[in-house]
Structures are given as structure tokens and as C-alpha cells.
Amino acid sequence: MFQTVSTILPELFLAVSASLLLGFGLSKTSDRSTVVRNIAAGILIVFGLMGYVLDRPAGTSFSGLLYNNDFSDFLKTIIGFAAAAALLLSKNFFQKENLERYEFSVLTLYAVLGMSIMVSSNNLLSMYVGIEMQSLSLYIMAAFNRDSLRSSEAGLKYFVLGALSSGLLLYGASLVYGFTGSIDFETIRASIALTGPTTGVIAGMVFLLCGLAFKISAAPFHMWTPDVYEGSPTPVTGFFAAAPKLAAMAIITRLLIVPFGDIMGQWQQVIVVLAIMSMVVGAFGAIMQTNIKRLMAYSSIANMGYALVPLAAGTIAGVQGMLVFMAIYIITVIGVFACILQMRLRNGMVEKVSDLSGISKSNPGMALALTMLMVSLIGIPPWLGFFGKLYAFTPAVEAGLLWLVVIALVASVVSAFYYLRIIKTMWFDEPNREFVRAPRQTRVIAIISVLLVIPVLIIPGTGIAEAALGLAENAAQALFAQ
Amino acid sequence: MLEDLPILSLITFIPLAGALLLALFAWLGNDSGREQLERNAPRAALVLSVAVLILSIIMTFGFDSAKAGFQFVDETAWLGGGIDYRVGVDGISVLFVLLTAFLTPFCILASMTSVKKRMLEYMIAFLVLETLMIGVFVSLDMILFYLFFEAVLIPMFIIIGVWGGKNRVYASYKFFLYTLLGSVLMLAAILWIYYYSGVQLGERTTNMVVLIDELKIPGGFQTWLWLAFFASFAVKMPMWPVHTWLPDAHVEAPTAGSVILAGILLKLGGYGFLRFSIPLFPEASLNLAPIIFWMSVIAIIYTSLVAYRQNDMKKLIAYSSVAHMGFVTMGIFTFNTQGIQGGIFQMLSHGIISGALFFCVGVIYDRMHTREISFYGGLVSKMPVYAAFFLLFTMANVGLPGTSGFVGEILTMVGAYQVSPWIAFGAAFGMILSAVYALHLYREVIFGEVVNEKLEGILDVTKTEVFILGTLAFFTILLGVYPSLITDVTSASVEKLILDFNTAQIAAGAQ
Numbered sequence: 001m002f003q004t005v006s007t008i009l010p011e012l013f014l015a016v017s018a019s020l021l022l023g024f025g026l027s028k029t030s031d032r033s034t035v036v037r038n039i040a041a042g043i044l045i046v047f048g049l050m051g052y053v054l055d056r057p058a059g060t061s062f063s064g065l066l067y068n069n070d071f072s073d074f075l076k077t078i079i080g081f082a083a084a085a086a087l088l089l090s091k092n093f094f095q096k097e098n099l100e101r102y103e104f105s106v107l108t109l110y111a112v113l114g115m116s117i118m119v120s121s122n123n124l125l126s127m128y129v130g131i132e133m134q135s136l137s138l139y140i141m142a143a144f145n146r147d148s149l150r151s152s153e154a155g156l157k158y159f160v161l162g163a164l165s166s167g168l169l170l171y172g173a174s175l176v177y178g179f180t181g182s183i184d185f186e187t188i189r190a191s192i193a194l195t196g197p198t199t200g201v202i203a204g205m206v207f208l209l210c211g212l213a214f215k216i217s218a219a220p221f222h223m224w225t226p227d228v229y230e231g232s233p234t235p236v237t238g239f240f241a242a243a244p245k246l247a248a249m250a251i252i253t254r255l256l257i258v259p260f261g262d263i264m265g266q267w268q269q270v271i272v273v274l275a276i277m278s279m280v281v282g283a284f285g286a287i288m289q290t291n292i293k294r295l296m297a298y299s300s301i302a303n304m305g306y307a308l309v310p311l312a313a314g315t316i317a318g319v320q321g322m323l324v325f326m327a328i329y330i331i332t333v334i335g336v337f338a339c340i341l342q343m344r345l346r347n348g349m350v351e352k353v354s355d356l357s358g359i360s361k362s363n364p365g366m367a368l369a370l371t372m373l374m375v376s377l378i379g380i381p382p383w384l385g386f387f388g389k390l391y392a393f394t395p396a397v398e399a400g401l402l403w404l405v406v407i408a409l410v411a412s413v414v415s416a417f418y419y420l421r422i423i424k425t426m427w428f429d430e431p432n433r434e435f436v437r438a439p440r441q442t443r444v445i446a447i448i449s450v451l452l453v454i455p456v457l458i459i460p461g462t463g464i465a466e467a468a469l470g471l472a473e474n475a476a477q478a479l480f481a482q
Numbered sequence: 483m484l485e486d487l488p489i490l491s492l493i494t495f496i497p498l499a500g501a502l503l504l505a506l507f508a509w510l511g512n513d514s515g516r517e518q519l520e521r522n523a524p525r526a527a528l529v530l531s532v533a534v535l536i537l538s539i540i541m542t543f544g545f546d547s548a549k550a551g552f553q554f555v556d557e558t559a560w561l562g563g564g565i566d567y568r569v570g571v572d573g574i575s576v577l578f579v580l581l582t583a584f585l586t587p588f589c590i591l592a593s594m595t596s597v598k599k600r601m602l603e604y605m606i607a608f609l610v611l612e613t614l615m616i617g618v619f620v621s622l623d624m625i626l627f628y629l630f631f632e633a634v635l636i637p638m639f640i641i642i643g644v645w646g647g648k649n650r651v652y653a654s655y656k657f658f659l660y661t662l663l664g665s666v667l668m669l670a671a672i673l674w675i676y677y678y679s680g681v682q683l684g685e686r687t688t689n690m691v692v693l694i695d696e697l698k699i700p701g702g703f704q705t706w707l708w709l710a711f712f713a714s715f716a717v718k719m720p721m722w723p724v725h726t727w728l729p730d731a732h733v734e735a736p737t738a739g740s741v742i743l744a745g746i747l748l749k750l751g752g753y754g755f756l757r758f759s760i761p762l763f764p765e766a767s768l769n770l771a772p773i774i775f776w777m778s779v780i781a782i783i784y785t786s787l788v789a790y791r792q793n794d795m796k797k798l799i800a801y802s803s804v805a806h807m808g809f810v811t812m813g814i815f816t817f818n819t820q821g822i823q824g825g826i827f828q829m830l831s832h833g834i835i836s837g838a839l840f841f842c843v844g845v846i847y848d849r850m851h852t853r854e855i856s857f858y859g860g861l862v863s864k865m866p867v868y869a870a871f872f873l874l875f876t877m878a879n880v881g882l883p884g885t886s887g888f889v890g891e892i893l894t895m896v897g898a899y900q901v902s903p904w905i906a907f908g909a910a911f912g913m914i915l916s917a918v919y920a921l922h923l924y925r926e927v928i929f930g931e932v933v934n935e936k937l938e939g940i941l942d943v944t945k946t947e948v949f950i951l952g953t954l955a956f957f958t959i960l961l962g963v964y965p966s967l968i969t970d971v972t973s974a975s976v977e978k979l980i981l982d983f984n985t986a987q988i989a990a991g992a993q
Contacts, residue, residue: 365509378662380632380633380635380636381628381629381632382629382633386629390625390673393670393673394673394676394677397670397673397674397676397677398677398680402670402673405670405673406667406670409667409669410663410666412666413659413662413666416658416659417655420639420655420658420659423639424643424651424654424655427643428643428644428650428651463559465560465561465562466561466562469561469562
């Protein structure tokens with residue numbers, strides 16, 4: 001009993017505090033949204049710290065529905081911090097747009113609860129519950145600006161396509177259950193080891209992967225991404241781009257390594273195809289985009305493609321590489337959205353790339369920050385983005401997927417074009433308007449992100465880089481030890 | 483005492499530290515402070531780059547040219563897994579460090595008057611660039627090398643794009659994307675070597691000293707890896723037919739940007755061939771050398787002809803740079819002492835001469851704001867001192883005996899003659915063509931009557947310009963009459979390179 005509680009302590013903490021906050025928000029007629037937001041951000045940070053501070057042994061709860069180990073602790077830490085940052089970023093936007101409601105913070109908490117269940121789920125059922133809990137919160141958040149046509153459209157689109165992906169997921173799960181007789185990850189593995197990869201299991205696995213590919217917006221299941229990114233309120237887009245992507249990536253990894261770990265030959269090709277298509281679609285799709293949020297949508301598609309490359313290797317180093325890459329991507333993307341949220345003129349937000357023209361003169365700090373982040377996204381060393389790619393692609397080379405790495409690198413050169421266009425617009429073009437000075441909170445988050453992205457952490461001899469890599473390695477090893 | 487000091491790391495990172503300090507001051511300071519900073523930034527940058535130059539000179543004097551291995555090695559743990567921070571110099575790289583440290587102060591000096599806007603950012607970009615360029619030459623770890631090699635793109639992109647001419651955006655994009663595409667293929671090859679070192683040596687590493695001495699890559703893989711590295715270095719060099727980014731970048735870049743581009747950045751490719759392609763892939767180098775020879779000869783003849791038809795002075799010099807780099811690649815891939823020594827010598831001498839020529843163009847561009855050859859004429863009567871300097875550098879560019887240009891070209895041709903007389907013949911023909919375009923440029927700009935009345939009021943060179951051009955002229959002649967200043971330093975390392983190369987060929991033949 002006690003072990004069950006200790007294993008799900010972070011989830012319990014989130015569920016209880018989210019419900020209390022909901023009650024707190026309801027109980028008073030006066031507007032408490034700002035207080036609720038700050039408390040919620042605090043809760044998320046505590047949640048993020050819990051994994052490593054408590055240092056619990058790996059263990060299952062609810063008869064194996066959830067299994068918490070270093071892998072899930074690592075992910076929960078990043079998810080917690082990413083969600084807290086996105087929540088803090090939303091304050092100024094919602095206040096200015098008259099959308100300030102306390103429900104937003106509570107929904108964020110519930111979404112994170114869903115992600116937390118996802119990353120520690122050890123069973124097809126708990127996986128599905130986690131995904132749905134997260135998705136339902138995200139649908140509402142996408143349509144949070146309910147008076148705006150675009151926002152409602154984004155919410156509806158996300159919902160309809162999300163429902164389709166849930167259908168695929170459930171269908172796959174039922175096939176796997178039918179052919180292996182279990183929904184427990186480890187039992188499925190044992191059963192596959194006995195019977196070998198039957199057609200039914202493979203079909204089920206492919207359906208599961210298709211459903212999950214929707215969640216990470218890997219091509220060819222990416223169609224919703226640009227529209228949802230563009231239509232949703234900007235802080236919500238920032239949230240979408242970070243934590244949920246990582247959670248979905250994590251559950252894909254767990255699914256591939258634990259229940260289907262012995263039939264790597266079957267899923268490797270699926271992952272390779274998803275990776276190639278995402279990289280190509282992401283690289284070429286963004287070239288013609290003028291809206292920076294749409295551009296970031298395609299950028300995220302391409303980056304999910306890169307993240308799938310090490311996964312295709314199916315090794316410990318591959319999972320480690322994926323985790324390192326995703327962590328770095330999330331740090332960068334939060335910084336990018338902190339900058340996009342600063343694109344505010346006197347009469348409202350703007351989100352065209354051309355609106356950035358010449359801001360190196362009018363808003364030099366922001367221009368510098370965004371430049372650093374874009375360079376990191378291109379993957380130019382010594383910015384952090386390069387090390388993300390380095391650790392993502394090395395395992396793939398070791399697994400004999402050099403050709404895939406070459407495709408990924410060439411795609412990253414194509415992507416360089418549109419990241420460069422943003423830098424060019426900011427530095428080479430003539431200024432037209434000046435952005436309103438952003439509130440301190442937004443700027444601080446942007447600065448933290450930039451400081452992490454520029455190579456402060458990798459100064460030789462400090463050992464920070466090695467320590468961070470070690471954490472990711474432990475996480476990957478825990479997954480394989482299961 | 484010199485042994486205890488991490489002198490190479492100091493040389494590498496002093497400019498970066500200075501750039502960060504300048505940026506920090508700009509961030510913390512108010513508006514009036516910023517103006518002051520804007521005024522003083524060039525001086526600060528100059529002091530820093532001179533300090534780096536002094537340290538480099540001390541380092542070069544401390545360098546023992548009798549030893550072939552790496553010296554002043556400095557190692558620190560970095561990312562783990564065999565990827566560590568390692569720097570050091572041998573006879574090949576030490577002079578490139580010195581060349582970089584030598585040219586940067588002149589660039590900063592020349593920019594003080596010619597750069598009109600955003601002086602502070604310009605100086606920051608230049609200091610960062612200096613760190614990265616020196617870093618390329620001193621790094622002894624493949625990942626570290628790649629880090630510096632590719633990071634160079636960012637400050638150069640900004641220098642061309644912000645302070646460049648009319649068509650700067652196009653040129654900066656072309657420069658960036660061209661070179662990036664080349665380097666990512668090299669990155670893929672580096673990752674494979676990293677993986678393969680684990681297979682063969684038992685432990686993965688990117689330590690270049692270990693890789694060069696111990697790693698034996700099978701012949702079939704060598705060709706692919708060689709081609710991947712070639713993609714990167716050929717673009718950087720640049721070799722025909724991937725040279726087209728260079729004229730655009732040169733034309734649009736500000737004067738100091740062109741000097742750095744021609745003086746240092748073009749040498750990264752040649753240095754890469756010497757440091758990676760030949761020691762790591764000796765069999766592939768030997769097999770593919772004929773391709774390099776023919777590409778070099780085509781480059782020498784074709785770009786010389788193209789240069790003759792240019793009406794933009796910078797474009798003409800840019801094409802002549804491509805031709806001169808053809809001599810370098812031809813020399814390096816002869817695999818004999820004269821050829822490789824000549825290639826290195828040609829790179830160093832071209833660094834000085836082409837830098838000086840771009841300064842010369844910059845002098846009249848600052849006065850007249852055009853680089854069109856037909857605009858000028860008869861400058862000799864208005865600017866006699868300038869005409870004298872320009873003549874010296876033009877002659878050095880042609881390869882007149884007594885200047886450093888001659889030594890490099892004759893050595894590479896002697897080397898090439900031992901491999902194939904036809905190649906040497908083609909290169910010699912290119913030398914004649916270089917006289918054609920260089921003298922054409924000189925005649926059109928300097929000789930004749932002053933027809934253009936706008937030129938009536940043009941002033942001769944200032945003291946700063948005399949200082950810059952005079953120093954470069956001094957070294958052009960010094961290296962021309964006393965070439966062993968360079969060849970003595972490089973010989974031990976070059977001999978080791980050739981010895982290792984021949985040993986590898988014999989081993990490959992024995993199998």
C-alpha cells in the first residue's frame with residue numbers, strides 16, 4: 001500500500017491540488033486568476049522537482065497500471081518546468097486580451113496530470129486514460145479564446161482529428177489485446193516472445209503508432225498542426241509545442257522498447273518512414289510561411305522527425321539521444337515563444353515574420369535573444385541545438401542508419417533557410433515599428449532560455465554537460481532494465 | 483613558465499572574452515555610455531587583437547620546429563565519451579594561427595574609418611570571428627574542430643548581411659547555405675568515424691592525435707568519407723565548380739570582411755585537407771588525387787579567364803583567389819615535400835597578398851564608393867604612393883620572383899611536375915593568364931589620363947593606410963626573398979605527414 005502511494009505521489013499531489021484550486025477559483029466571486037496562476041506554477045515546479053528530490057525506487061502501483069522509474073522521473077521534471085514556464089508566459093497575454101480566467105491554470109494542471117500518467121503508464125489502458133486526460137484539456141485550451149473564430153476553429157479541428165487518432169489508438173490496442181491476451185506491457189512482451197510477431201500484433205502496433213504520431217505531429221499525421229498552432233492563443237501554442245510533445249514522444253518510446261522491444265525489425269521501418277516524412281515536410285513546408293506561429297508549427301514537425309531518428313536505432317544510446325534532443329528542443333522552443341509573445345504593438349499582437357523587420361534597432365535585446373534561439377534551432381555549434389543533434393544522430397550512425405542521418409542533416413540545411421530568414425528580417429531589414437516593452441516575467445523566461453541555449457553549460461571542465469548527459473543515460477537505462 | 487600557461491587557450495579565447503565584455507557593457511550602459519562605447523569599441527578591439535598577436539608571436543618563438551608532433555597541448559574533460567576539449571599546434575597549424583592573429587588587427591584598423599554604422603556590433607562580430615578562426619586551427623578534437631569550423635558562419639553571415647553592399651542579403655544567404663550544406667556532410671562523416679573508432683580501437687574517441695596515428699579505415703569506406711570531407715573543404719576552399727558563392731560574398735562584404743574571407747577563411751579548406759583527408763584517408767586521397775588535379779587546373783585556367791572579364795575590382799580579385807587556391811589543392815595532393823610545402827606556403831602568402839589587394843580596393847572604395855574598373859583611370863598622377871603599393875601587390879599576385887607569390891607557385895609546380903608534367907603545364911599556363919588579368923586591372927585603374935573628373939580631388943593614402951599596406955608589403959617581400967622562414971617551421975610536420983602517407987600506401991599494397 002505504502003509503495004503504491006509513494007509511486008504515484010506526484011500524480012496524487014497534482015490531482016489533489018488541481019481540484020483544490022478549482023474549488024478555490026469557484027468559491028470567490030472576485031477575480032483570482034492571477035493568484036491561481038502563480039500557485040499553479042508553484043505546484044508545477046514542485047511537481048517537477050519531486051522526482052529527483054524524493055529519489056524513490058522504481059516501482060509499480062495499481063497492480064502494474066503505472067510503473068515509475070528514472071525514465072518517468074526524468075520526463076516529469078522537464079514536463080513540470082516546461083508547463084510552469086508556459087503558464088507564467090500566458091499571464092500578460094491573457095490580461096491584455098481580456099481572457100484572464102482561472103480555469104486556464106487549472107486546465108494546465110490537469111493536462112500535466114494526464115502527461116504524467118502517460119509517461120509512467122505501463123498498460124495500454126492507463127496509457128489511453130493519460131492521453132485522453134491530456135488531450136481533453138488541450139482541446140479546451142486551444143479554443144480558449146472562444147469569441148475568436150480562429151481559436152474556435154483550432155479547438156474544433158484539434159478535437160476532431162484528435163478523436164480520430166484516439167480511434168486509431170483504441171483499435172490498435174484492441175488488436176494487440178486480442179492477439180496477445182493482455183494489456184499489460186510486460187505480459188505483452190512475454191506473449192510476443194512466445195508467439196513471435198503475428199500479423200495481428202504487427203497491425204495493432206502500427207495502429208498504435210499512427211495514433212501516437214498524431215500527438216507528436218509527425219508527418220503524414222501532421223495536418224492539424226499548422227492550423228492549431230496558428231489559431232490557438234499564442235501562450236497555448238507555446239504550451240503545445242513543448243510539454244505534450246515530450247510526453248507523447250515518451251510514450252512512443254516506452255511502447256516500442258517495453259512491449260515491442262523484441263520485434264524491433266517490425267517497427268524500425270515505421271519509425272524511419274515517419275522520421276523521413278516529418279523532416280521533409282517540416283523543412284519544405286515552412287519555407288513559404290509568413291506567420292511565425294505557422295512557421296514554428298512546421299519547425300516542430302521537422303524537429304519531431306529529428307527526434308525519431310535516434311529512436312529508430314532502438315538502443316540505450318538512442319533513447320538517451322532522443323531525451324537529450326527533446327530536452328534541448330523544449331528549452332529552445334519555450335524561449336522562442338517567450339519572444340513571439342513580445343511581438344506586441346500598441347494596438348495588439350502581431351504574428352507575421354515581416355513584423356520583426358529591423359527590430360535589432362528598436363528592440364535589440366529581443367532581437368539578440370531570438371537570433372540565438374534561431375541559430376540553435378539551425379543546429380550551428382556551439383549553440384545547444386547542435387549538441388542535441390549530435391547526441392540524436394550518433395546512435396543512429398552506430399545502428400547503421402548513416403543514410404538516415406545524411407537525410408536529416410540535409411533537411412536541416414533546408415530548414416536553415418527559414419530560420420535565417422527570421423534573423424535576416426531582424427538584422428538586415430529596415431525597422432518599421434517598435435514593439436511595446438514586454439513585462440519582466442516574459443523577458444526573464446526568454447533570458448533563461450537563451451542563457452541555457454548559448455554554450456554556457458558546455459564550458460569544458462565544469463562537468464555540467466557530463467552530469468546532464470548522465471541523467472538522460474540513467475533514464476534510458478531504466479527503460480531498458482524494465 | 484611558458485609551458486604551464488595554457489597559451490593556446492588564451493590566444494583562442496581572449497577575443498571572445500573581449501567581445502562578451504563589450505556586449506555586457508552595452509547591455510548595462512545607458513544611452514550616453516553607449517555612444518562612448520561606440521567610439522571606444524574599435525580601440526578596445528584593437529588592443530585585444532594586438533595582445534593576441536603578441537601572444538601568438540611568443541608562442542611561435544617557443545615553438546620547437548624540429549619536433550613533428552603537437553605542442554602546447556591543453557586537454558580538459560568536456561562532454562565525455564571520448565569527446566574532450568583538446569588544443570595544440572604542430573608545424574602546419576602554428577603559422578595559420580599567427581596569420582590570423584596578424585591580419586585581424588589590420589582589419590580592425592581599416593574598419594575604424596570605413597565602417598559607418600553600428601561600430602560596436604561590428605567589433606563584437608570581428609572579435610568572435612577571430613576566436614573561431616584560431617579555434618579551427620588549434621583544435622585537436624574532431625567535434626571541437628567542427629564546432630569552430632561551422633560557427634564561423636554566423637559572424638560572417640552577420641558581417642556580410644549588415645555591413646555589406648547592395649545585394650548583401652542574397653550574398654549572405656548564398657554564403658551560409660552553400661557552406662552549411664558542405665559541412666553537414668562532413669558532420670555525418672565525423673559521426674561515422676566516432677562510431678568506427680569504438681569498433682576498431684575499443685573505445686570511441688574524436689581525439690585527432692589518436693585517430694591519425696592509430697585508426698585504419700578500410701579502403702571502401704575511405705572513399706565515401708573522403709568525399710564527405712571533400713564536400714565541405716571544397717566549398718570552403720573554394721574549388722571549381724563550387725566556387726560561385728565566393729565572388730558574391732566578396733563583392734558584398736565590407737573591406738575587412740573580404741580580407742578575412744580571402745586571408746583566413748579560404749585557408750580552412752586547405753588546412754582541412756592537410757589535417758584530415760590525407761592522414762585519415764590516405765588510400766582514397768591517392769586514388770582520387772587525379773580528380774583534384776584536373777579540378778585544380780580547370781580552376782586555375784577557367785577562373786583566370788573569368789577574372790579578366792570582370793568590371794568589379796573585388797570580383798576580379800575574388801576570381802583570382804579561386805585560381806590561386808587551385809595551386810594550393812594541386813600542391814597538397816602531389817604528396818611530395820615540394821608540393822605540400824608549396825601548398826602551405828601559397829596559402830600563407832595568398833593570405834597576405836589577397837588581404838593587401840582587398841585593402842587596396844578598400845582605399846579607393848572609401849573615397850569614391852565604387853569598385854567599377856571603368857570608373858577609375860590615371861590614379862598614378864593623383865595617388866603616387868598608392869600606385870606603388872598597388873603595383874607591388876599586383877606583381878606579387880602574378881607571382882613575380884622576389885615576392886612571396888612566386889615561391890608558393892613555383893614550389894607547387896615543381897611538386898606537380900613530378901606527378902604529371904601536363905598538370906604542371908596547365909598550371910604554368912594559368913600563371914600567364916594571371917599576369918593578363920592582373921596587369922589589365924592595374925593598367926585600367928592606375929595608368930592613363932584622368933578622364934573621370936570626379937577623380938580630380940582624390941587624396942593619396944593616409945598614414946594608417948601606409949602603415950597597413952607597408953607592413954603587408956614588408957612581409958610579402960621578406961617571405962619572397964627568405965622563404966625558409968616558413969618552410970623551416972613546417973618541414974618536420976610535413977615530412978611526418980608524407981612518411982605516414984607512404985607507410986599507409988605500402989600497408990595497403992601489402993594486403
